[in-house]
């Protein structure tokens with residue numbers, strides 16, 4: 508369980524984005540290619556670890572939450588909401604600011620309303636900026652957040668709610684080290 512994820516992280520290349528040591532990995536970049544078996548391994552681990560009772564929507568963020576969300580949605584039969592980086596201007600759309608370790612922008616949530624019970628999933632949590640923005644957007648709709656899970660955690664940022672992490676890592680200039688797992 509999680510053998511593919513752990514091995515692929517331990518062999519992931521690192522690049523600099525400014526001062527930020529950015530690891531490159533199939534789950535977080537789609538590069539160089541994403542093996543179905545890795546996606547299945549992650550989907551199974553999420554199904555085992557998340558509280559899915561009465562959950563009616565999965566919320567992910569464009570772009571690198573989408574493939575995980577699709578796999579998870581097909582395994583659980585729960586509909587998927589993709590938070591986008593451009594506005595649609597639909598009634599009820601919620602806009603929030605997102606800041607990561609290397610970028611800033613706006614996120615736009617549609618398709619979630621008061622009374623919904625949702626789970627948030629994403630590829631990685633680093634500064635926690637993206638998850639804080641997603642939580643804020645969902646709270647503004649009046650929906651309930653049942654659970655939050657990321658595949659990879661780097662750092663111990665507080666997102667103000669419990670966060671489930673499949674694999675925790677440390678990233679140096681040359682190497683990714685896996686320091687903990689959900690197993």
Ligand SMILES: O=P(O)(O)OC[C@H]1O[C@H](OP(=O)(O)OP(=O)(O)O)[C@H](O)[C@@H]1O
Nearest residue numbers: 569570571607608632633634635636637
């Ligand atoms: O914890 P944080 O510092 O917020 O970093 C995590 C976020 O960074 C990446 O998204 P990014 O905005 O780079 O966009 P992408 O998914 O389009 O690559 C990743 O997909 C996470 O959503």
Ligand SMILES: Nc1nc2[nH]cnc2c(=O)[nH]1
Nearest residue numbers: 528529530531535536633
């Ligand atoms: N691929 C990738 N995505 C990230 N999102 C936040 N930090 C990182 C990182 O180091 N690598």
